Amino acid sequence: GAGVSQSPSNKVTEKGKDVELRCDPISGHTALYWYRQSLGQGLEFLIYFQGNSAPDKSGLPSDRFSAERTGGSVSTLTIQRTQQEDSAVYLCASSKDRVNYGYTFGSGTRLTVV
């Protein structure tokens, strides 16, 4: 597609429920990233996919968080047993295979855990 698409744009869930956030990157972009932006905070790196390589999961805050990328394209970020501190905007970005191209970001999913 023309840009990075994220869905849903907003999600309200009850504490303890599982949620899935979706990211559809730009066609041909081999790298995909998930970041979290909490209220008034900067961007916190979560996970990075590059082609068929094993993902870099070093930023995932707990084992309740997981992500997969199917067919080198669409990615799903899953949060199990959500907690109130998981409330944030989850941003997805994609890029070509070199860092100097920079990222193209999606508009994000605003997650609210009540």
Next chain:
Amino acid sequence: AQSVTQPDIHITVSEGASLELRCNYSYGATPYLFWYVQSPGQGLQLLLKYFSGDTLVQGIKGFEAEFKRSQSSFNLRKPSVHWSDAAEYFCAVGANNAGNMLTFGGGTRLMVKP
């Protein structure tokens, strides 16, 4: 590992005044440097980027930034601010040996007075 510091959390300027947002980075070699802007409720949009060559780079919306190796800085400037420039601005640094990773600063929130 690379890091980015944006010393100013909030800045307020009058419409028509000049603007400079500070960014300092830490990295052992020549970095790739970026500035992104985030309007309320939106994802991040790339303003400009520096890879090599001319240390003064021009971006969109009338912004420019200057890479100063001796000061490890990449400050963003605009000669005359418009009310529509009110947003949050993020500086980021990347390096090829960091697996295509961009590290972001904490952001600077710009407010524009009429």
